[in-house]
Amino acid sequence: MIKKLIIGTLVLGLTTSCVSKKVYSDLEKKYNNLAASKRKMSKEKKDLEAEKARLNKELNDLKGKHGDLASAKDNLQSEYDALKSQFDKLQEDYDLLEAKSSSTIKKNLARNKDLLAQLEAKENALAEENARLSKLQEELAQRSARVDELEKLMAANEAKMLALKSAVSNALKAFEGKGLTVEHKNGKVYVSMENKLLFNSGSWAVGSEGKKAIKTLASVLSENTDINVLIEGHTDNVPFAKRGAILDNWDLSTKRATAIVRVLQGNGVGPEQISAAGRSEYVPIETNKTKIGKAKNRRIEIILEPNLDEISKLLNE
Known part of the structure; x- marks a missing residue:
């Protein structure tokens, strides 16, 4: 349903603006790739847990x-x-x-x-x-x-992810209290950055302070080439005023996620490690009824997870 909504919105945009079909096709392809990647990772985790239980x-x-x-x-x-x-x-x-x-x-x-x-x-x-x-x-x-x-x-x-969480926390210590949190859960490391650290309102250009934080994180990730990095863009529920090629919060969250990808890639993180996804307003962590809640919902989530190829190989032997 969400995919149809996006496609419908983009088709409407094509009839009323100068957005090229290539932009639309690229966005749709990225969305489908990311959705497939997420389903694959979820299935691998479930298969892994089921296989362990079966063994x-x-x-x-x-x-x-x-x-x-x-x-x-x-x-x-x-x-x-x-x-x-x-x-x-x-x-x-x-x-x-x-x-x-x-x-x-x-x-x-x-x-x-x-x-x-x-x-x-x-x-x-x-x-x-x-x-x-x-x-x-x-x-x-x-x-x-x-x-x-x-x-x-x-x-x-698990030990590797705990060590990675410690390394990331230490590297980003200078940004504590600026809308940045680092936590370990479900075998993954979650680095959450509020938009006030990264972007101006309505913008997807990474600011100078945000670039410092992302470059600092990249210095850690570039030394962990077997870690998968998923960048998720999130917004609050305030409708986005159409601006150029950006139609709504879906577009804005995707643009912000890919902006972070480019900074990471430009600072030594392998592109084969990185995926980007726009989640719009649909995965809030706080209520959108208050200014504080909306500020926390406007964020970038950088999800770090181990490469499970070796485990999958063992299960398939």
Whole structure:
């Protein structure tokens, strides 16, 4: 519905202004790419959590089977030992009675053959259980190794993001109290900058103070080339007065996001790491009923998240 609204608004703009179709096509393409990227990242995270849960469940199932087979093996071993004891006793009896009675000898021979047959069957069953147990232990070890490796990768990513949050906070300390916050949640680092630090009202040109903050952040990100950087532009709910190619808050939020992208890229952050998105007025963090709330909603969110390619590769093996 939002996409249709944007397209409809841009088509109207094309009939009433000098906006080129290329601008419209570029914006639509960027929007679709960003939306697809966001869905992909969300799906990868859900798939990752589902796979971890599935592997843990399989691991627990295998542990249960391992315990059952170990118990069955112990039972067979006990039966085998009991039969072996009976056989040894009968063999001893046989040796003692061999000289006394041929009938007794025949009877013991028959019993010995029967016990030997049972003993052989138990030995075969025990060998089969040992083979099954060995195979299950091998499979259990493999599953445990995969779960351990997955947990190590996830822990390493979490530690990396915590270290990145600390580095970003330290680098941007000079901008504390100027509408900038840094926090770590859901395995990501969120750098939020209010527009008063970055832009003049209604403008998408980054001011001198804002450029200092973005360049300082770029100095940290340029040393972390495996971190994905998503720039989100946000506005309050005050309708934007059409100005040139900018039709509304959607356009303004997108323009501001891409302006931040250019400053980052111009200061050493790889363009392959960066994505930009305009969120307009639809993701507020405060009420739009007060001036303070509106000021907080007019912001740029820079979302830093780890590259999950290595984890995805492990899950697909």
